[in-house]
Amino acid sequence: SAVISQKPSRDICQRGTSLTIQCQVDSQVTMMFWYRQQPGQSLTLIATANQGSEATYESGFVIDKFPISRPNLTFSTLTVSNMSPEDSSIYLCSVEGTGGHETQYFGPGTRLLVL
Amino acid sequence: GIQVEQSPPDLILQEGANSTLRCNFSDSVNNLQWFHQNPWGQLINLFYIPSGTKQNGRLSATTVATERYSLLYISSSQTTDSGVYFCAVDLAGANSKLTFGKGITLSVRP
Numbered sequence: 113s114a115v116i117s118q119k120p121s122r123d124i125c126q127r128g129t130s131l132t133i134q135c136q137v138d139s140q141v142t143m144m145f146w147y148r149q150q151p152g153q154s155l156t157l158i159a160t161a162n163q164g165s166e167a168t169y170e171s172g173f174v175i176d177k178f179p180i181s182r183p184n185l186t187f188s189t190l191t192v193s194n195m196s197p198e199d200s201s202i203y204l205c206s207v208e209g210t211g212g213h214e215t216q217y218f219g220p221g222t223r224l225l226v227l
Numbered sequence: 228g229i230q231v232e233q234s235p236p237d238l239i240l241q242e243g244a245n246s247t248l249r250c251n252f253s254d255s256v257n258n259l260q261w262f263h264q265n266p267w268g269q270l271i272n273l274f275y276i277p278s279g280t281k282q283n284g285r286l287s288a289t290t291v292a293t294e295r296y297s298l299l300y301i302s303s304s305q306t307t308d309s310g311v312y313f314c315a316v317d318l319a320g321a322n323s324k325l326t327f328g329k330g331i332t333l334s335v336r337p
Contacts, residue, residue: 145323153329154329155313156327160322206325215260215275218272220269
């Protein structure tokens with residue numbers, strides 16, 4: 113299994129500002145993922161964070177709005193840029209166990225409220 | 228894209244009752260996981276079960292990959308079982324990206 117931490121755990125932000133969320137894993141992993149969970153909804157994949165290359169974004173998500181960094185095999189950041197109230201969500205990072213197509217483990221999430 | 232449907236959407240149980248939660252998916256998958264999201268939002272892994280049957284205490288799960296469904300069984304339910312149960316699948320040929328169902332909200336009453 114993997115132990116994942118996220119910072120901050122929650123935040124309240126003003127519209128038009130940006131917030132960077134950090135995800136730290138206790139072991140080296142190839143694939144890290146960022147998900148969004150809007151209030152009362154299921155989880156939707158934002159992007160796959162690749163070490164050494166640009167992130168791969170899902171349909172409906174763009175790099176200008178959600179820039180991602182992956183400087184090494186244990187760390188990633190997701191920035192929510194130019195926030196609006198519609199960005200109020202829980203943002204979660206996840207990692208996959210070694211070997212490919214293994215169990216995915218999720219961090220505790222970052223609760224974001226945009227006023 | 229792959230469709231993941233969970234049923235029923237909501238479930239209310241009396242403590243001690245048993246229940247069955249269902250997940251149907253529309254295509255072949257590499258991975259299927261069941262999660263429990265507690266009231267604090269934490270996603271807890273229950274099972275990694277692309278096929279076959281597994282048991283962990285009062286919980287068990289069965290996936291019939293050829294018929295594209297999975298079942299999660301909760302026996303002797305407790306109030307701490309309350310929360311949202313998600314099924315998520317990783318489409319065969321994709322690179323481990325999980326597609327989640329809409330979830331089943333379970334409320335267990337004392």
